Structure formats: C-alpha cells, structure tokens
Amino acid sequence: MTATGAVWRNWGRTEQVRPVRVERPASAEAVQRAVLAAAAAGLAIKPVGAGHSFTGIAVAPGVQLDLDDVSGVVDADVAAGRVTLGAGTRLHRLPELLAPYGLALQNMGDIDRQSIAGATSTGTHGTGIGFGGLATQIVSAKLVTGTGELITVSETERPELLPAVRLGLGALGVLVELELQLAPRFVLHAEERPEPLTEVLACWEQRVRGADHFEFYWFPHTEVAMTKTNTRLPGDAPRHPLGKVSRWLDDELLANGVYRGVCALGTAAPGVIPFFARQVEKLQGSRDFADFSPSVFVTNRTVRFREMEYAIPLAAVPEALAEVRALIERKGWRISFPVEVRAAAADDNWLSTAYGRESGYIAVHRYFREDQREYFAAVEDIMRAHDGRPHWGKMHTQDASSLRELYPRFDDFLAVRDELDPERRFRNPYLDRVLGA
Ligand SMILES: Cc1cc2nc3c(=O)[nH]c(=O)nc-3n(C[C@H](O)[C@H](O)[C@H](O)COP(=O)(O)OP(=O)(O)OC[C@H]3O[C@@H](n4cnc5c(N)ncnc54)[C@H](O)[C@@H]3O)c2cc1C
Structure with missing residues (x-):
C-alpha cells in the first residue's frame, strides 16, 4: 500500500514530519521493492515503529515505512x-x-x-x-x-x-x-513501597544486587523514593493480581490522574507543585501483588511527557542523583514528574548504553506543555560528567564527536553502516547528527 504522507508526530510531540509518501509493505520482498524504489527516486527511506522515541530518530522525510503488516x-x-x-x-x-x-x-x-x-x-x-x-x-x-x-x-x-x-x-x-x-513464562512478585530517599541511596548497589528487578522513583520536592522490587517466580506460582479497582486507583488516578492535575495546574502556577508532590507522596501507599511478568513490568502512561535518560556507571548513581537533587533546589524549579532510577547488566552490543559496563539509569521527565530545555540541559551536564551515555530514543544534545568518546566500538559500527548502507538510504537529520553523514 502506498499513500501520500499526512503529518506524522511522535508520542512526546517533540518531532513532526510530512513524509513524501508512506508505504505499508507486508513481506520482506515488498520491503526490498520499497527500498529499491526509494533509491530510484533518490529518496531516503525509514521504518517507523510506534513513534515512541522522544528524539528525531524515527523521522522519515522521504519514504516512511509502516511495518504493521510485518508482524506476528x-x-x-x-x-x-x-x-x-x-x-x-x-x-x-x-x-x-x-x-x-x-x-x-x-x-x-x-x-x-x-x-x-x-x-x-x-x-x-x-x-x-x-x-x-x-x-x-x-x-x-x-x-x-x-x-x-x-x-x-x-x-x-x-x-x-x-x-x-x-x-x-x-x-x-x-x-x-x-x-x-x-x-x-514466569510470575513476578511485586513489592512497592515508599522509603526514605537517603536510605535507598545509601544501599543502592546492595538493593540492586539483592533483587531480580529493582528500581525507584524519586519525587522532587520530597524525601520519598517509591521503590519497586520484583522477584521472579515459576510460571505456576500462585498469582494474586491487583484488582481492577486497585490498578485503576493506583495507575490511573494516582500515577496519571493526579499528575494530569498537577501538570496542568503546574504550568499555570508552578508554586503548587511541591504541595502536590507531598500529596502524591501521602497517597502512594505500599502494594504487594503477583502476576504474569508483562502485567507487572508494564504500566499505563496516559499523561504525555518528555524524557531524557542517561546510563552511567552503576556505582555513580547515588552521587549523580544527589547532584540532580541539589540542582533542583538551587534553581528553585518546580518539577512535577518523578525521576526514575533503574539498573541493567553490562552487554556487548556496540551501541548499547550498557556496552561493557554495569549501568545505572537516571531519567528525568517534564510535562509536554512545559519547556524542558533548561532542566534537561543542566541534568545532562551532570550525567556527562559521570561518563553518561544518552538513551538513543530519549532527548539529548550529543553528536557523533562526543558519542565516539563514549563508545569504544563506535567506528566499527560506522564501518558496518558503510557496508550495509553505503548510500545512506536510511539517513535522517538525527542519524546525521549522532553518527555523522
Ligand atoms: C511513555 C514511554 C515510555 C517509555 N518507556 C521506556 C522504558 O521503560 N525503557 C526504555 O528504554 N525506553 C522507554 N521508552 C522509549 C522507547 O522504548 C523507545 O524510544 C523505542 O524506540 C520506541 O519504539 P517504537 O516502536 O515507538 O520506535 P520508533 O520510535 O518508531 O522508532 C525508533 C527507531 O527504530 C527504527 N525502527 C523501527 N522499526 C524498524 C525496523 N523494522 N527496522 C529497522 N529499524 C526500525 C526507527 O527507524 C527508529 O530509528 C519509552 C517511551 C515512551 C513514550
């Protein structure tokens, strides 16, 4: 199927483009034909997924490929x-x-x-x-x-x-x-509770190593970290899922509904945010449940936001987060979204943010109607001082020259790009920036 392009926007409303045309191939052969046709027309071509990247990585000014029919x-x-x-x-x-x-x-x-x-x-x-x-x-x-x-x-x-x-x-x-x-298939036992931020940071590595899946959210303007500790159990372990009402109350009303209110109010009168942050802190109680893994890992995100996330060495997380906290206090910013902190194993994918090192992830968010630039830029400075690597799908300002310093196999990746895409058929402005033209 081929169509002339309507305007495409990403989820975070940071990027938009009107592709020359949109194609919806249903097979590998149809994708091959689309690539060859784009080449004959002198157009770039780019597949798009769900458009959930906050960066311009999926922007397709030439031919946009929709692969919804290449699925299953x-x-x-x-x-x-x-x-x-x-x-x-x-x-x-x-x-x-x-x-x-x-x-x-x-x-x-x-x-x-x-x-x-x-x-x-x-x-x-x-x-x-x-x-x-x-x-x-x-x-x-x-x-x-x-x-x-x-x-x-x-x-x-x-x-x-x-x-x-x-x-x-x-x-x-x-x-x-x-x-x-x-x-x-496995069951996850989830334990979620508010804990003092300083205590969580004091034993960050212990907490990460002592659990299958540990993460926490820190609400700026509060002392509270909402910790989430998930333990893997066999697929036939007893499940006690969150009831529909409880899930709705926690995820929709508290995580999204209250946030929507805070965010909308916050843009009009930023001074109310610390007050609301403390209310959210009071409302978010502990939860204990067990369910099949996707139902535990995944939450609903109905409030639109923008995000930047950096991977830093695992051990650097407490110091970097303390710096983010001091920054917010010093600047007097009113931040309505929590800071999310996670961890991952080292791996060997050349452009993985966790390439060759155990990584801690610090993610900052801002409501999509707010200007995120000053906050993100200042947090980015902190993360860069800790040798941070930016998530490729989340907002950042780095380019090929700085990224080359962060990835030991950067030039090997470019050599593979030269081999597989010698004419830069898949280029777009974001890739030109982060990989070079
Ligand atoms: C609400 C929200 C929550 C998020 N949570 C997390 C999280 O918990 N952890 C995390 O790490 N990230 C998270 N992200 C970021 C998100 O996972 C990534 O940005 C991801 O790339 C989005 O997938 P997509 O299908 O929307 O890809 P798109 O943004 O549409 O595309 C991303 C890139 O993939 C390429 N691509 C797509 N299909 C193909 C294909 N068939 N062949 C080759 N290239 C292809 C595109 O060309 C583009 O370069 C979140 C984003 C949002 C908006």
Whole structure:
C-alpha cells in the first residue's frame, strides 16, 4: 500500500514530519521493492515503529515505512525457547502471541506500546542487574540493506555483524524478522513501597544486587523514593493480581490522574507543585501483588511527557542523583514528574548504553506543555560528567564527536553502516547528527 504522507508526530510531540509518501509493505520482498524504489527516486527511506522515541530518530522525510503488516509469530522453537517475530510486532501483543508456547520476554520496560524492532533498535531496557536491554535477546535478524539485499545475521551467518545489527538505530537496514531468546513464562512478585530517599541511596548497589528487578522513583520536592522490587517466580506460582479497582486507583488516578492535575495546574502556577508532590507522596501507599511478568513490568502512561535518560556507571548513581537533587533546589524549579532510577547488566552490543559496563539509569521527565530545555540541559551536564551515555530514543544534545568518546566500538559500527548502507538510504537529520553523514 502506498499513500501520500499526512503529518506524522511522535508520542512526546517533540518531532513532526510530512513524509513524501508512506508505504505499508507486508513481506520482506515488498520491503526490498520499497527500498529499491526509494533509491530510484533518490529518496531516503525509514521504518517507523510506534513513534515512541522522544528524539528525531524515527523521522522519515522521504519514504516512511509502516511495518504493521510485518508482524506476528513467524516461527518457534519451543525446546530452545526461541521465537521469530515479524519486526513490526507490538510488544503488547506478545502475551497473547507467546501464550501457546509458554514463553515470555526476559525483561521489559515501563510500557508495551513499542514495536519490537523500534524498541530494540534504540536500546530500550527495563531494570535488573542480571538482565540486559531488549536487544540482548536477539539471536538472529533478517534485514533489507540499503542496496535492497535481504540478509540474515545470526550465530552462524555473518555473526560478526550481530553486535551492530541487534541495536542498529535503524541505520543499518530495515529489519523484517527478529529471532528472540525468550524465558519460560514466569510470575513476578511485586513489592512497592515508599522509603526514605537517603536510605535507598545509601544501599543502592546492595538493593540492586539483592533483587531480580529493582528500581525507584524519586519525587522532587520530597524525601520519598517509591521503590519497586520484583522477584521472579515459576510460571505456576500462585498469582494474586491487583484488582481492577486497585490498578485503576493506583495507575490511573494516582500515577496519571493526579499528575494530569498537577501538570496542568503546574504550568499555570508552578508554586503548587511541591504541595502536590507531598500529596502524591501521602497517597502512594505500599502494594504487594503477583502476576504474569508483562502485567507487572508494564504500566499505563496516559499523561504525555518528555524524557531524557542517561546510563552511567552503576556505582555513580547515588552521587549523580544527589547532584540532580541539589540542582533542583538551587534553581528553585518546580518539577512535577518523578525521576526514575533503574539498573541493567553490562552487554556487548556496540551501541548499547550498557556496552561493557554495569549501568545505572537516571531519567528525568517534564510535562509536554512545559519547556524542558533548561532542566534537561543542566541534568545532562551532570550525567556527562559521570561518563553518561544518552538513551538513543530519549532527548539529548550529543553528536557523533562526543558519542565516539563514549563508545569504544563506535567506528566499527560506522564501518558496518558503510557496508550495509553505503548510500545512506536510511539517513535522517538525527542519524546525521549522532553518527555523522
Ligand atoms: C511513555 C514511554 C515510555 C517509555 N518507556 C521506556 C522504558 O521503560 N525503557 C526504555 O528504554 N525506553 C522507554 N521508552 C522509549 C522507547 O522504548 C523507545 O524510544 C523505542 O524506540 C520506541 O519504539 P517504537 O516502536 O515507538 O520506535 P520508533 O520510535 O518508531 O522508532 C525508533 C527507531 O527504530 C527504527 N525502527 C523501527 N522499526 C524498524 C525496523 N523494522 N527496522 C529497522 N529499524 C526500525 C526507527 O527507524 C527508529 O530509528 C519509552 C517511551 C515512551 C513514550
């Protein structure tokens, strides 16, 4: 299907573009034809997932490829725990698609709206020091290169390309299939409680290492960290899910509803934010529940925001967060969104924010109608002083020259790009900035 482009906007309303045309291929061959046709017309071409990146990484001024029809289970090897998915498959469809095989993603981030290729291509991650980001689960990939060739990269076919292709920023080709190493379906026991921030920071590494999945949210203008500790249990462990009312109350009313009020009020009268932050602190009680992993990992995000997230060495988190806290106090800013703090294992994907080091993640958010620039820029300075690597899908200001210093295999990645996309068919302004033209 081909259509002239309407205006496309990303979720965070930070980017928009009117592509020359939109194509919706339903097979690898159709993707090949689309790449060759774009080349003949002298146009760039770019697949878009769910548009949930806050950066311009998915902006497609030339041909925008919508891969919603390249989705679903292509193949499954239940004994090995491996499933091949169409690259456009949305994460929220996975519980249903994987149920017949009794399998699940090893780990997930906060939401499940993304496509599997979009999520892995930007280094999407959850929390848990024993677990890498989603891209670490890829064992093989089929992609269409910039010259229209369909290639397979796997443990046996061109394995040297895997560390680049697993997390390729959409710069190496159009992924059409991804084979994932999954886990047997499992239950997570979730414990969520408010705790004093200073105590959580004092034993940060212990907390991270003592749990399967540990994270916390700190509400600026309060002393409170809402901690979340998830423990993995077998798939047949007893479940006691959150009731519908409790989930609605906590996720919708408190996390989103109160926030919407705070955010809307906050833009008119920023002075009310510390008061509301303390009310949220009082309202957010403890929760204890157990359910299949996707229902525990994933929450609803109905309030639109903008986000910047940096990966820093795990041990640097307490110091960096204390600096962010001091910054907010010094500047007198009124920040209505919590700061999210997570952790992940080191991995070997060349452009992974956790490449070669155990990582702590610090994410700052701002309501989408507020100007985030001053806050994000100042937090970015703190993170850069800790050798921070920015999430590829979240706002940052770094470019190829500074990123090269952060990634020891940066030039090896560029060499793979030269090979797979010699004419820069997949370029866009963001990739020009972070990788060079
Ligand atoms: C509310 C919200 C919550 C979030 N939570 C988290 C979180 O918990 N953890 C985290 O790490 N991130 C999180 N993110 C960021 C998000 O996971 C990433 O930005 C992710 O890339 C979005 O996936 P997408 O499908 O929307 O991809 P898009 O933003 O549409 O695209 C991202 C990139 O992938 C490329 N791409 C898409 N499909 C293909 C393909 N078939 N072949 C090659 N390249 C392709 C695009 O060209 C682009 O370069 C969150 C974002 C939002 C808005």
